[in-house]
Amino acid sequence: MVASVVQRLFPGTQVTIGPSTEDGFYYDFFRKEPFTPEDLERIEKAANEEIKRDLPFVRKEVSREEALQLFDKLGETFKKEIVEDIFSKGAKTLTLYSHGDWVDFCLGPHAPSTGRIGVIKLLNVAGAYWRGDHRNPQLQRIYGTAFFDKKDLDAWLKQQEEARKRDHRKLGKELDLFAFHPAAPGAVFWTHRGTLLFHALSNAMRGLCLRNGYQEIKTPLMFNKMLWERSGHWGKYRENMFLVLDPESKEKDIDERATFSLKPMNCPSHYLFYQMKKHSYRELPIRYHTQDVLHRNEATGVLSGLTRVRQFQQDDAHVILMESQIADEVKRLTELIKKVYDALGLGFRAKFGTRPPQRIGTDEMWDRAEAGLRAAIEQTGVDWMENPGDGAFYGPKLDFAVKDSIGREWQLGTIQLDYNAPERFELGYVGEDNKEHRPVVIHRAIYGSFERFIAILIEHFAGNFPVWLAPTQARIITVADRHMEWAREVHARLQEGGLRIEADESSEKLGAKIRDAQLMKIPYTLVIGDKEVEGRGVSPRKHGEGKEADLGFQQLDAFAAKLSAEARPPY
């Protein structure tokens, strides 16, 4: 119906496709002039008037010839292309739906009439490529949604607005966690508070890896291009790599001038590391964990807050193992991921990417690899779906995805089998038979990148971090200056216990200091006045509103023990 209104208001506009989405719909149009925000308002108004006319939707089945003739007459070249497609895939007829004198095809079903639609709200307009291919003409996509009545729409809009309040970019500024500067697009400035949060996560992962048979290593950040040629990155990934060019070189070709590249991934350097010694089958699986900085030269248009950056760190690991160990290892990994996500309360979905059309290795190998992954995921009981053909060319994978506050799904953790790398790098181990064998590699990350993971966590907790993650775990505030001495002692003693404590020594009133601490979403505010000085204790106030917030007087040692317990990572 929106398309019919667009064609009436903007003659000459061609229609293409207009499917429904999770929370609304979009329709792609081909028109030279861009739709302005004002145009959207006009379209929305006209569409809602059309609803009131309550025109019936009429269904009709037509043959290929009839359909082509119809859309040819209407001058709808994009529609004709889809019609051809539908019939070439074996359809016998095409279902048309019309209302008034406007007609489109659709599998249906449709509502009986336009009056049933309720209320339409157009949200925004964006560019999109015909058939999702950037070599094709660019279309204009109008996004919108519809509800049975205005009240539901308003409620939904309000909810969207609430979600935007927990946007990590907004909270990152408000809670003083990170910043960006035009001088380094896509690279994060972590503030002290943000760095504390980063390290809390990073150290928890270190501990987890240490307890699960990993060795943490660090490898160079920059490598001679010969390494990338060997790994295949030079051929497949070079446009995403930051290259170091030889200033002396007179070569025009950037390929020839390049000498080194910043690493976009850790894998090749882990293979080099593995090869520095000879390995026995008894050592396998060997697990290397690295949290080094990576650089990927992402296209300007895709950068977005912390979720898509050019410089980032992963909780990356590569497991080198025998094929017979895959099923067991994948199960352990899936359980590890589940443990971490569950501890944080993150709802996630696993996506099982199976063999793509373009791939290496035998079908028998893929059968084994996919079966191993499938068995592992089924045993752990996590929510998963199959993404046929979404595996990497070198092996199948499991991706773990979580939604952000506005509903966009981001891939975080991943488990990928790799049969290609061991060949390229000629990795080997000495087997029981005293002969050289080829191992398999598993690439895995649990957080994915710290940057993206932190973005998701900020939105998930709306900035209200649990004590173990909170940059400041408690802030000390005094009622009057005469309480400063005890406050400083409390500060020092808690800090000595390894806790992240700060003190507000300003001359503000208590209420103002409480408010400041609350706005920073600090888990505990420790009030110190006459009572606390005398009793050698503190009066903690838990973050959040309400009468229960004030926990009342507590001895310092008792509170310190409680806070320390809460400060321990849950994994």
Added chain:
RNA sequence: GCCGACAUAGCUCAGUCGGUAGAGCAACGGUUUCGUAAACCGUAGGUCGCCGGUUCAAGUCCGGCUGUCGGCUCCA
């Protein structure tokens, strides 16, 4: 990279028709010493993202660039 929008003080934002930039908070100085979400008075703070153009005059209009945002493509 492509399409569109946006860019004003540290932050959030106002700035009408083109006539020489403003608020609140934060900061700084002073006063205040107070018991659970904002004490009071004062001061300072700006190359209106950058470059160019139109104009007697540009935050305002036009063009280019950079960055950000919403999508698309991409995402080993």
